[in-house]
Amino acid sequence: MTRINFSPSGKELYPIFHTNNDLERMHKVCSKTLTAAGLKQSDICAVTFGYHLFIAGLFYQGQLEAFGAKVIPLGPGESERAWKVINDYGVSVLISNPSFAVKLASKGLPTIRVLFVGGEPFSSVEGYAEKVREAFGRDITIIDSYSMALCMPVARSCQYESGLHIVDDFVYAEVVDPVTGLPVKPGEKGELVLTHLYKEAAPLLRYRTGDLTVIENKACSCGRSMTLPKGIIGRTDEMVKVKGVKFWPSQIGTILQGFSFATGNYRVVFKTKRGVDFVELFIEGSEYSSEDVEKLEHVLRRDTLVKFNEIIIVEKLEPGPRVVDERNTMPS
């Protein structure tokens, strides 16, 4: 074991271990994803993730150096200085939170060709990619990735932007029913379960991530086929059965990020009306059009498979739980 990173776990820090072999293999499998992202050794890359304690900064620095690109370890914050360095050195590849990237791009980043995003939901947020591309004011390749501190990398998209490909020469991914633990059918929502193929320090064996996703097996021009088309769409540990459908309330939060009128606060209330489930959704937001509401209804229905009986938009939501289950359930 040689590198010890940490993952924040509440107020505590959870240790993440790597041997030198682990780091080497991690860099090697990432190299393929960098090629698939369209990177060249001549690229000048800047990483705005943190390098202190946590894993993302050193993870990118190491893989990009092993790939042979040129890498500037910017670190987070100090957007003025970051912006100046990126422009002074003609940085062509930016690795950043998407929200920070948009902030930097608002002042002009004419040399960026590829943007790696991470650290925030991205592919799962409707319309986010278009918004980011607009902020850059030109055609850029956006590479989304999904990793956990415990397992870097898990999945990364490629220049063909066909979803996040599982890095399947590093990790074996399954999607299971969160209740039974049995594999779901391809295309069905479930919990992502990960097994390390070669890791020496603290390997994961059928680790239940608690992350809700869909997996599909579909060949891509980049060579990979196991793909999470929308990345992570919610958490499984709060699954509710409603109207006979498995429903994960946190999906609502992910969906709302695609709607600028919504603050992100919501409350979903399950009731029984005339013996059947009745779902009310309260959303905090303002300055919305009727098209906004129609679009939201459509996306909620499409992505959750639940028909919401009432959607009520309020300017300010009373404090309280996000999920209220008032159903009269029969004792079984």
Next chain:
Amino acid sequence: MTRINFSPSGKELYPIFHTNNDLERMHKVCSKTLTAAGLKQSDICAVTFGYHLFIAGLFYQGQLEAFGAKVIPLGPGESERAWKVINDYGVSVLISNPSFAVKLASKGLPTIRVLFVGGEPFSSVEGYAEKVREAFGRDITIIDSYSMALCMPVARSCQYESGLHIVDDFVYAEVVDPVTGLPVKPGEKGELVLTHLYKEAAPLLRYRTGDLTVIENKACSCGRSMTLPKGIIGRTDEMVKVKGVKFWPSQIGTILQGFSFATGNYRVVFKTKRGVDFVELFIEGSEYSSEDVEKLEHVLRRDTLVKFNEIIIVEKLEPGPRVVDERNTMPS
């Protein structure tokens, strides 16, 4: 070229380049110095230097990983959290600014066996090593190092604590007269001049560092012999000839760091009295004893070879230049 770090140069950032070969060689030569410092692969190391933009954090992370020790990239600041991680994980090697190390040690760091210091003058400051050792409350090995962003590593002490050994399988060091550029005799003060032996990206060729030092050639049990016994003792670019002696005012600042009564502010005034040089030194400070002043006089005389005619300690020094030359020099 693969890694681009920066060095602050006024308000600007000066770029520092490394190829992958450069990084590999840097790690290899540093490995020998880690062995000489008494490190083992079983050591758990924590680095409190910054990893963002600047060079020190990644420099230590890379060399310690290549050596095979366990490394926690703590980063600077957040002393509470740093202290907790160091104690929770039984860190045995701390890499830090000496002042930050003392701050951490004041709350107890019972597991530290070796302390690497850097980023501040250390070996050149009289009594600093003793003060640090006292703060740790037990016998620790203190390893001082001297590097510049442009050239990492230059010199590092070993567990025998006989001065800072030039890393002579990486860099060729000379000490020259700052005026003539000719080599000085061994043991004489002068300007450190560096030449990279193998560097691929931006190598230095007889680079004049502007740093004032003394070099000696003296075999040490660790195997090295070219040594900077006190590290860097001042800057050469402000040399003044006084009483026939080459004098570097910045040495005063270095010396004052060893005296807790002094704030570090000083003003040195050169005059002509009865045709000869007369030197007045004003020092800002308070709560000093007559022994303090005697000791200061002694150290100033010993280390600068200049006899100060008057040393005046004032509570508050008027703003103004550090060096005032009021001598009536004859036109030549």
